[in-house]
Every structure is written in structure tokens, then in C-alpha cells.
Amino acid sequence: MHRPTLPPLRRWLPHYLGLLLGLGLLLSLAAWQDYRQAGGQQHWEPFLWEFSSVAWVGPLALLIHLTIGRMRDLAWPWLLLGALGFNLLHVSGMFALRFAVYSLLDQPYQPDPLPDLLLYEGAKDLVSFGLIVGISRGIWAVQQANLQAQELERTRRELAEAKLARLSEQVQPHFLFNSLNLIAEVMHQDVERADRLLCDLAQLLRQSLAAQERGLHRLEDELALVTPFLHLMQTRFGAERLQVQIDVSPEARACMLPALLLLAPVENVIKHDVARHQGRVQVQLSARRVLDRLHIQLDNDGVDQPPPVDGGLGLRNLRERLAAHYGDLARVDFGPADRGMRLRLELPASRDLA
Template sequence: MRQYLHAKRWYWIFQLLGWGGFWATQVQANFMLDRYDPDTLVWLTVAAMLGLLLTHCYRALLLRRQVLRMPLPWQAGVAVLGLLGLSVSMHLLSPLLYMALLGKWKWPYSGGWATFTFGVIGMGRYLIVWVLAYHFFVVGERLAQVQVRELHAAAARRQAELDLLRSQINPHFLFNALNSVRALTLSDPHRARTAVTQLADLLRYTLNYEQHQLISLREELTAVHDYLALEQTRFGPERLRLDVAVPSELLSWPVPPATLLTLVENAVKHGISATPNGGVLRLVAQPMPTETGAAAYLSLEVSQPGHLPLTPLARPAGQRGGLGLLNTRQRLRSLYGDAASLTLQENPIGTVIARLDVPANPLP
């Protein structure tokens, strides 16, 4: 309702400015041509008032008949007929309105049909500006509304997709963390109590991150450290060795929640856990600068010992992985489109590297 009143107010503002400008320019032209007299002023006032009234009636007819929702060729035909009708109506009604105001008859087309036709064409030069401006304005406004609706629909679909993916990720982390604590309850109760505190922090994170599309890398690393501490108590520091290199200036970089945590969990499950002697889990973060020197991407690499499957089930190169990585790729696509990437490769042989490149800002 507010938008309708706003559009209606601007319509009347432009109506008054347009026909007021028509009146002023005609008065000035008559002064310059030395044709001005009191009757001329009345005649021009009648013409301006009649033009305002007729164009408003034309607009009301368009809205009533929903002409502006028709295909553009139909609208073009209506605009041509409307222009002709407006110009002829003004020339037929102007003498009548002039007589009603002054009480005397004035027929300005004494030269016959040629003079009348010339007058219709002359007035049409002014009316065509109004007709084209109104039709183009309405068409542009409707196109803008369609684009806005499409953007809202796309945003709603993207949000629904993110909510679905997050609901699939939460149980994945929770079951693995519970298994880590269960392994300690009998062997080392003291360490189990510490692990419970870490698990509580991790649970709080996994339950609350759904409220945010992006969080800082610092918050994500806190959850990663809690998870690795839990897994280190289960595997032991000798089997799960850590090498973390994250510059402090990158800690404020926005990242989707649980993306790095998914990579780390995947590395522990398919790398450290599957290797009898364990190995080193490396986490490296570095900026990817543009030609201007500004950081355009954050590059996160998680590497662990292991091998990629020889048969990637027809997935493209670098697109291997299970449900966790598949969900992560879909979340990245929903947030960043093609700007973000997640690849998995074995280089060198015996070392699997998961690389995540995240831009500074998501899609609008």
C-alpha cells in the first residue's frame, strides 16, 4: 500500500510539472512571436487542463483494461491509437471548454480539415512524449519488479538449501565426537572429563552455527581445535600429530561455518584413522592476492597421509569425497556460486590434500 501511494504521488508530481511546463513554453512562444492576448492565455490554460484530464483518463483506462499486462506489440498498438485519440479529443473539446469558461465561441480551425489535421499533428508532438514516457516507465517498473521477485525467490531457495545441508551435517559431527569421548570413559576418566568439556563446546558450536551464514576463521578454528583435541585423546599424540600454520591477520576472514571442520574431520577419518601408524595432519592458511596486492581469496589446505580411490565413480578430477565434502561443495555453491572451490588431490603419492578457496564476500 505504501509503495502504491508513493508511485501515485510521483505520478501526479510529473503530471503537474509536465503540463505546467507545456503551458509555460506555449505562453513564452506566443510572447516571442507577438501573438499574445488575454484570450490566448485562457486558450492555453484550457489546453493544459484538458491535456492533464485526458491523459489521466487514458491512464485510468489502461489500468482498468489491464493493457499494461499485455504483450509489448499489443501495447504499442494501443499507444498509437491512444495518441491519436488524445490529440483529436483535445482539438474537439478545447473550443467547447473555452466557450464554457468565457461564454463565447472560438473555432480555431477555420481553414478546414487541413488546419485541423495540422493541429492534431502539432499537439501529437507533445502527447507522444507523455504516452511513450508512461508506457516505458510502466514496462521498466514491471521488469524491475519481476527481477526483484526472482532475486527473492533465488535467495529463499538458497537459504532452504543451506538449512537442509546444515541439518545433514550436524549429526555427522555429533556422532563422531561422542565416539571419541566414549573411548576415554573406561581408560582415562580424568581425560574423559576434560574431553566432555571440549565436547560441550563443540556441541554448542554445531548447534548454534546454523544461525549464521558466515563466521570468522577464528571461531571456526576454535571448533577445529576442540575436535582435534578430542581425537588426539582417542588416538594419542604420537598417532595424530598436528602442524597448524594460520597467520593471525587471516583470523578475521569470513568463512561458512563447519567447512574447515568438515575437511579436518574427513582427514582424521580417512587419513589418520585408516593409517596404522597415523601421521601428521597439516592445516595451512594463506591469502591469495590479486594483481593489486589485495587478498581476493583465502586458501585453506588440510593434508593427511592416505590415498585417493583409484575409481572416483565418474566424478570430475578434484571432485572426490563423501557426503560431508559433497554437502560442503553444495553450500559453497549456494553462497558463492562458482567463485569458491573445494578440491581433493593426492600430491605427492601417499599424501591427500584438500584445498578450499573462499572469496571475501558471498553472492548478494
């Protein structure tokens, strides 16, 4: 855990000097009222007295603040020693400044008797020292709490990013292995056709790697991955057996979503439906933006025996990725529809790239 430090001078020094100036003026005006009532004639004297005190309290308060920030524990002996040192430095510096100004102005200066002076200034300095210590500890405590909150947020974000990376990495090998298995079947029947499929697959893998590095991209970019994959599978199974319909509005195409989000569900349609049945299967992918929500729907029909409603690992991966990105703002529904299955996704319709 890092310890808090002082912010850059330009951020706090002007405010601190303004605070000292305001404090000096406030004390000076109060002392000036008493000075006038007592019959004083040199109206600048109350201002010199108070500003000579503030001029030393200012740097001493900073020194105390820095010392407290470096100390883990403030034991009573250290506090008493600090209070004594604060009093000695404050009184000696304050009166040295006063005597210097009076000497320059060629004016006499007669302070109170030493016992009264030490008692009066000692009591004030003890109170001032206590206030400075209390305020300083409060400032450091707030800074430490903010630092801990920032580190906690950074840790949470890093964990979320690591989880998303793990979930994203699960998609590509699964998709790759199933695609290679499909191509391997064609290899024994039509070598040229299998070669074309391998070229298309290589291009698709390059695009998916680039998408995975981005993390988030537009639905338009996701379709640029899904569409070639569907064409690849149509080449494998034939356009009559696998029919594809994509209907996505321009507003939906501009919305952001996690990269490779739809590739796994589409791949599962091929794996569970087309590859296991001899009949015609129609895959329909549609998306609309409704107000601030993006609605995506993936349908497949023509399947006599649809897959289990739980959807397996692919659906769990999908749910976890959406939960990691959007929390409770995303919704996933999966279940039977007509003679096939329907996957519905609903998530925030964001256009931000960050």
C-alpha cells in the same frame, strides 16, 4: 505474480508537475509567436489557451494511466470510448477554465465556430490520447518487467539460501554421529575421560549451532570451532598419535567464509586417517591472504593408505557450498601429497559481514 503499482507521490509528482509546466511553456511560446504575427494585442492570451489545455491534460493523463494499469486487455471498443471521453472532458474543462478567466478579467472571449472547434480539438485529442496510451503501456510494461525480475531474483536467492541451509545441516549430524561413536569407544575404557569428552562435545555443538545460524563468519570464528574439535580428538587418540599444527595469518583470520566450512574436512581427516590407522598422523591447517584471495590448505601425513581422491560426500558438500556462495570464484583441489592427502581451497577474501 504481483501487479505493478504507482510509486509514492513524493517520488514522481514533482517531476510530473515540472513536465507539465515545461510542456505548457513550450506550447505557449510557440502559440505566442503565431499570435504576435497575427497582430494579437493581449500577450497573455496564448499562455491562457495552452495552460488551460495542459491543466486538464495532466490529470486526465494520470486517470488514463491508472485505468490502463488496472485493465488486462485494451480492446478497441474501450479505446474508442476512452478517446471520446478524453475529448469531451478535455474540451469542456478547457473552455470552462478559459471562460472563467476571461470573465474575471472582464474581457470578451469568442472561440472558433463549434464545427471547426470540434474538428480541430478532436484531431489533437485523438493524437494526444494515442500518445498517452502508448507511453502508459510502455511504463507499465517496464514496471512489470522490473517486478518480474525482482521476484525471479528473490526466488533464486531463496532457493540458494534453502540449498545452503540443507548443505549446512548435513555437516552437523555427520560430525555429531562420528564424534559420539568415538566417545562410545572410550566409554568402556575410561568413564571419566568419556565424560570430559561429552562435556567438550556439548560446548562445541552449542558453538556450531550459533555459527550455523550466522551463515557467514570470519575464519577466526571457524578456527574457534575447529581447534576445540582437534583438541577433543587429541584427547581421544592421544597427542602423540594425533599431532596438530595450525598456521593462519592475521589477515586470513579476518576474512569471511561460510560457517562450518572447515569442520567437515577436518572431521574427515580424523575419520579416514587417525581412526583407521595406528601410526602417527600429523594434521596441518594453514591459511594466507594473497591480494584479494583467501588460500586455505589442510594437510595430513603419516598415512600408509590415503583415502580415495574423490573425497566422498564431504568433499561434494564442500564444493556445493562454495559454488552456491561464490560460483566460479571459488576453487577446490584435493589429492595425494607426500604420505597423505592435501585439500586446497581458494575463495574471495571478503571482510563483509553481509
